[in-house]
Amino acid sequence: MSLLQPETRNPKPETRNSQSGTRNSKLILHIDADAFFASVEQGFTPSLRNKPVIVGGTADQRGVVHTASYEARKLGVHIGMPLGQAKRLVPHATFLKGNFEHYQAVSRTMQDIYYQFTPAIEMTSLDDAYLDLTGTLKLHKRCCEEIAREIQARVYRAVKITVSCGIGTSKFIARIASGQNKPSGVSSVAPGKELDFLHPLPVEELPGIGRVARERLHQLGIFQIGQLAAIPKLLLIQLFGANGEKFWEFANGIDSREVNQRKIPKQISRETGFEEDVSDFNLVHEVLRYLTERIGKKMREEELVGQTVSIKIDYSGNRRFKKARSLSQLTDSTGIIHGMVETLLQETPFRRLRVHRVGLAVSKIKCKNWQGELFHERTRSEDLESAMDEIRRRFGFTAVMPANLINLRKHYRMEKSGFVLHAPALTR
Structure with missing residues (x-):
């Protein structure tokens, strides 16, 4: 069995309980909507489905791409690209300014679905959420992968967009896992196998490592998370300040952050x-x-x-x-x-x-x-x-x-x- 278990399009039900590896380990599900803005536009307008959609402005407007559908991404469009360049790459794409009210409404619908599985939810953005499923498997009488697939199905039925899911023993591991099998994937990292999963990955997978930090690490001959994990913590702090300590902790699979159930004051x-x-x-x-x-x-x-x-x-x-x-x-x-x-x-x-x-x-x-x-x-x-x-x-x-x-x-x-x-x- 691989350390990272991507689900196939027609997966067989899993019988393994992801909590079985460590009795007291947490079970965190990270959900990330795929090409959220563009997917919402395609959901509201069926004629746009399976076609390149670019959100950020009109084709003749100055600005950058905020998101692009996977049909546009396959043709070279990426987030942050100037709209003019995107137009030259995909002249037949549909360019939209975006409608925040639509995105907010879809996000609320998704959140309502998440609450059907656990009250412990942290919405970090419109399209990004952590769910703490610790202790809920007996209640739902299914394993965490099956819960993730059920959430995917309910979201698609409700709003016609796909989401990718990652399962792990911490928020950090779950987030990294959710990006490994996009779009519409479910990936699980078994308890006790976090470092085996992390260490072969490129250092830029770690939160906070952008272009400058990546280039600095590459100059030091550090390309994989495992190499970063082997560096003394104090040296990373000297190189990157307070961020260095966080890089070291993540590279060694350390993340004690809780799923924060935020209550909005009236x-x-x-x-x-x-x-x-x-x-x-x-x-x-x-x-x-x-x-x-x-x-x-x-x-x-x-x-x-x-x-x-x-x-x-x-x-x-x-x-x-x-x-x-x-x-x-x-x-x-x-x-x-x-x-x-x-x-x-x-x-x-x-x-x-x-x-x-x-x-x-x-x-x-x-x-x-x-x-x-x-x-x-x-x-x-x-x-x-x-x-x-x-x-x-x-x-x-x-x-x-x-x-x-x-x-x-x-x-x-x-x-x-x-x-x-x-x-x-x-x-x-």
Whole structure:
């Protein structure tokens, strides 16, 4: 029996239990949709099936290929290729800009199918998922390969796309296995055979090894994962920094990461009170701007986006004003959220009123899937916020602050982690 067991088109049922090799080993299934965007387009439009489809833009548009159907790949088209070059290679291909809403809907359908087999699911992108099947085989009364084939069948019936599956004792092994028998394959690495499977593979199969790292390793005469595994860990750290340690662990089959079942919060909110009730509108405005900065950073850290912005103003005398409004699209942008806050503040009563407490919330939260970024250019404000997040990560939250928050220093002590408001959680 080979260490990597690719399934044939009409496989015979397996009786081997992949957990039998090691009693306490995990059983992880990695699922990767084949040419996802292009496959979805072919599923929605039957006339495109079995024809070359290229997603990324129109044939006469500047840009690059985001994905291509296998019919186009066989003719030399690959991800990242300029659209003009793809057109010259395959002039008869269908070029599409892409429809993120369609892809998101198909991804949700796939996720619903996965939940029929285990509650332990980690969706890492629209088309990529880990399923922890540890302890589920007796429940399903079938081996893991049969479960994978059943998932493939249900996905194809539902959305007319194929997925490739990899089975292993860790997320890393399962991911590598899923790419070994594409498209529409099922590949399993038996417990205890991880290194025999990994070591003959080229080093670029390891996550994080791109062109530069690969060329550097090739210059050192290292071409296979087994050769990389034999290098002392400290030497790899000297060569590649913190990534070197991760390369060494993966090359030696070490991966203790769990399948994270992510729960999406209904909203992300921040609020604070004033030591004394205030009637200074500018102070209220600045505090809400600061809360917006905290929420925006939190959303980007957690890779979440939201659509509805709401403010809450508590006045003295137990009076409360709440106002909410939805944005035209999901966002994690501090600037966009604050723009809506300013709009809501214009509708908020302040005359002859004293404010006791203010709050801000963003709701209708969803995971930010970076594949959505393929269909629009990053704006200067997004680049700026990303740069500010990195500065704050390295030097503290107050290392860079909007100029219109400077007056908060008169009212609150400023520490590296933020202003010390009357809500301790906000200063963490």
